[in-house]
Amino acid sequence: MQYDHILIRYGEMALKGKNIKTFIIRLQENIQQKIKEFPNAKVKRSQGRMFILLNGHEPDPVMEKLQNVFGIHSLSLAIKVDNNLEKIKEAALYALTKNEEVNTFKVSVKRIAKDFPVRSQELNQILGGHLLKNTEGIQVDVHKPDLEIKVEIRLEATYITSSVAPGLGGLPVGTSGKSLLLLSGGIDSPVAGYLAMKRGVQLEAIHFHSPPFTSERAKQKVLDLTKQLTKYGKAIKVHVVPFTNLQQEIFREMPEDYAMTIMRRMMFRISERVCENESILSLATGENLGQVASQTMDSMHTINEVTNYPIIRPLVTMDKQEVIQIAEEIGTYETSILPYEDCCTIFVPKSPKTKPKREKVSYYESTHDFTASIEEAINGIETIKVTDQEKVEEYFTDLF
Numbered sequence: 005m006q007y008d009h010i011l012i013r014y015g016e017m018a019l020k021g022k023n024i025k026t027f028i029i030r031l032q033e034n035i036q037q038k039i040k041e042f043p044n045a046k047v048k049r050s051q052g053r054m055f056i057l058l059n060g061h062e063p064d065p066v067m068e069k070l071q072n073v074f075g076i077h078s079l080s081l082a083i084k085v086d087n088n089l090e091k092i093k094e095a096a097l098y099a100l101t102k103n104e105e106v107n108t109f110k111v112s113v114k115r116i117a118k119d120f121p122v123r124s125q126e127l128n129q130i131l132g133g134h135l136l137k138n139t140e141g142i143q144v145d146v147h148k149p150d151l152e153i154k155v156e157i158r159l160e161a162t163y164i165t166s167s168v169a170p171g172l173g174g175l176p177v178g179t180s181g182k183s184l185l186l187l188s189g190g191i192d193s194p195v196a197g198y199l200a201m202k203r204g205v206q207l208e209a210i211h212f213h214s215p216p217f218t219s220e221r222a223k224q225k226v227l228d229l230t231k232q233l234t235k236y237g238k239a240i241k242v243h244v245v246p247f248t249n250l251q252q253e254i255f256r257e258m259p260e261d262y263a264m265t266i267m268r269r270m271m272f273r274i275s276e277r278v279c280e281n282e283s284i285l286s287l288a289t290g291e292n293l294g295q296v297a298s299q300t301m302d303s304m305h306t307i308n309e310v311t312n313y314p315i316i317r318p319l320v321t322m323d324k325q326e327v328i329q330i331a332e333e334i335g336t337y338e339t340s341i342l343p344y345e346d347c348c349t350i351f352v353p354k355s356p357k358t359k360p361k362r363e364k365v366s367y368y369e370s371t372h373d374f375t376a377s378i379e380e381a382i383n384g385i386e387t388i389k390v391t392d393q394e395k396v397e398e399y400f401t402d403l404f
């Protein structure tokens with residue numbers, strides 16, 4: 005007797021019709037992908053649930069992987085037995101005695117297979133009696149038991165579970181299309197990426213890099229952050245844009261207090277071009293209302309003028325402390341606070357406009373032709389595929 009299955013519950017309540025099918029198929033694929041290093045483990049679907057058949061693998065490392073998969077509501081280790089009273093008794097006793105330091109318990113039977121000859125209520129009593137008779141010093145407590153042994157009699161078999169671990173919730177990555185995440189090396193954008201993924205979004209990332217003002221290590225930091233995000237989904241393509249020339253041109257040709265705003269507009273313009281090439285329909289950023297000069301309402305309004313793509317800003321209403329807490333939970337904080345220079349911080353003007361106006365920016369931009377530098381930046385994009393495996397695959401694309 006052993007815990008040889010993991011039972012997966014998904015909150016499908018909010019989904020209807022065709023969506024539910026897409027959701028389930030994608031969830032199963034994502035789970036399969038995440039546990040592929042356990043070659044004998046199999047994922048099975050059954051009436052509103054999924055099960056992992058462990059086939060000899062240790063449950064804990066598999067559970068750990070599953071706790072990073074979006075779309076899973078909760079998980080339990082389970083013992084699977086035939087729909088046979090003696091087998092069920094034996095498994096319930098195993099579940100109870102396997103847990104040390106249990107003084108009280110309760111049995112909850114759910115009989116989905118209506119042809120099973122004993123009714124739920126009666127089976128509760130039979131199993132309770134069996135457990136009391138075969139243990140010492142353990143009592144029943146129906147209100148606040150140390151351990152609740154759940155017995156689910158399903159059509160194909162009976163599953164016995166005794167603990168529930170929370171899943172991440174959300175929607176399976178890939179069920180909501182793709183978004184291009186503007187990823188800096190800071191605290192915010194990785195968290196924004198994580199939260200977009202939580203809504204089922206598959207990410208690609210774009211990073212604006214300004215060598216030699218920003219170092220190789222700063223770029224590596226962004227790849228490391230991306231790798232951390234792949235823990236919660238699939239491989240992520242990172243488009244690294246050589247931004248130095250364009251950025252210098254902006255700071256040389258444009259009024260200093262508007263340079264920051266114009267730089268952001270360029271980032272969106274270039275991002276949109278990548279989206280067109282990759283068939284991506286939205287952008288995502290770590291922008292937050294009122295944190296810094298570039299994130300006032302006026303500033304967002306002015307920067308946003310250059311694109312009509314939807315922009316997902318999951319952090320827009322959050323306090324910094326809330327963002328930091330998520331960053332710590334998802335494991336990006338440590339990397340984000342490493343002190344490598346960012347392309348935005350090295351060119352920071354002394355007093356950026358906190359209320360930049362669209363008309364003024366458009367006017368300034370019309371006084372200089374940036375086309376050549378924009379095209380040069382786009383043509384120089386290096387695309388790197390980051391996976392959750394050890395190795396970072398690097399390749400150059402001729403995207404444009």
Ligand code: ATP
Binds near residue numbers: 190191299
């Ligand atoms: P973060 O912590 O994500 O760096 P921030 O609080 O520093 O954000 P800003 O510097 O104003 O805020 O940047 C706002 C958003 O613009 C970032 O969250 C990110 O989405 C995007 N961004 C900024 N710099 C870059 C960059 N070098 N490459 C790609 N995206 C960037």
Ligand code: MG
Binds near residue numbers: 188189190191346348
């Ligand atoms: Mg930043």
